Amino acid sequence: MKPHDALSDPAFLALASDGVMTGATGSYEKLLGDLAGVYLDDDAYQEAVASFGAERLAYRVEVNQLDEGAGALIIGTSTVLPGRVGDEFAMTRGHLHVKADRAELYYCISGRGVMLMDTVAGDSRAIQMTPGEAVHVPGHWVHRSVNVGDEPLVTLFCYGADAGQDYQIIADAGGMVQLVVTDGQDGWTTTPNPRHVGYRGAAA
Numbered sequence: 001m002k003p004h005d006a007l008s009d010p011a012f013l014a015l016a017s018d019g020v021m022t023g024a025t026g027s028y029e030k031l032l033g034d035l036a037g038v039y040l041d042d043d044a045y046q047e048a049v050a051s052f053g054a055e056r057l058a059y060r061v062e063v064n065q066l067d068e069g070a071g072a073l074i075i076g077t078s079t080v081l082p083g084r085v086g087d088e089f090a091m092t093r094g095h096l097h098v099k100a101d102r103a104e105l106y107y108c109i110s111g112r113g114v115m116l117m118d119t120v121a122g123d124s125r126a127i128q129m130t131p132g133e134a135v136h137v138p139g140h141w142v143h144r145s146v147n148v149g150d151e152p153l154v155t156l157f158c159y160g161a162d163a164g165q166d167y168q169i170i171a172d173a174g175g176m177v178q179l180v181v182t183d184g185q186d187g188w189t190t191t192p193n194p195r196h197v198g199y200r201g202a203a204a
């Protein structure tokens with residue numbers, strides 16, 4: 001990345017429906033084997049690892065970042081492959097921004113997704129996104145994206161480059177407040193997560 005006193009050039013980004021972003025400066029992948037403890041049904045998770053292998057791609061992120069610090073943006077695409085573990089749909093690990101007041105935009109490019117969001121006080125929301133739809137996640141909401149369709153869920157995201165990501169807050173809470181599960185037909189619903197014990201930092 002450039003020195004702090006240098007002026008960045010503008011970037012051109014092209015966003016393909018498969019999540020490939022022309023102009024990306026970085027990328028990372030999460031594999032099925034990276035997601036131990038994320039899903040409620042551990043037996044189903046172990047079966048999935050046994051069937052598909054720990055190296056199976058779960059989701060992929062491409063990012064474009066020009067500058068660091070307050071005021072800069074991280075722009076990227078997230079591609080979550082479809083599937084279920086037990087009754088739960090495939091999803092990202094989820095996080096709260098370390099600078100918790102940092103908001104984030106998610107815009108659905110392809111597929112059918114749900115943005116699952118909690119406050120540390122225990123308020124919980126699930127908002128569906130299909131192509132052309134977006135969710136504005138305010139600061140102070142824990143968030144993860146869930147693929148409730150049968151094709152890859154591709155979203156464009158944009159958030160402050162100084163936000164940081166605290167993944168551990170969800171693990172410490174036993175998962176998020178709600179699970180996004182099959183409704184037994186073609187759709188999704190939410191159900192309380194019996195393992196959720198409340199978020200650290202919540203008022204007693």
Ligand SMILES: [Fe+2]
Pocket residue numbers: 095097104143159
């Ligand atoms: Fe985020």
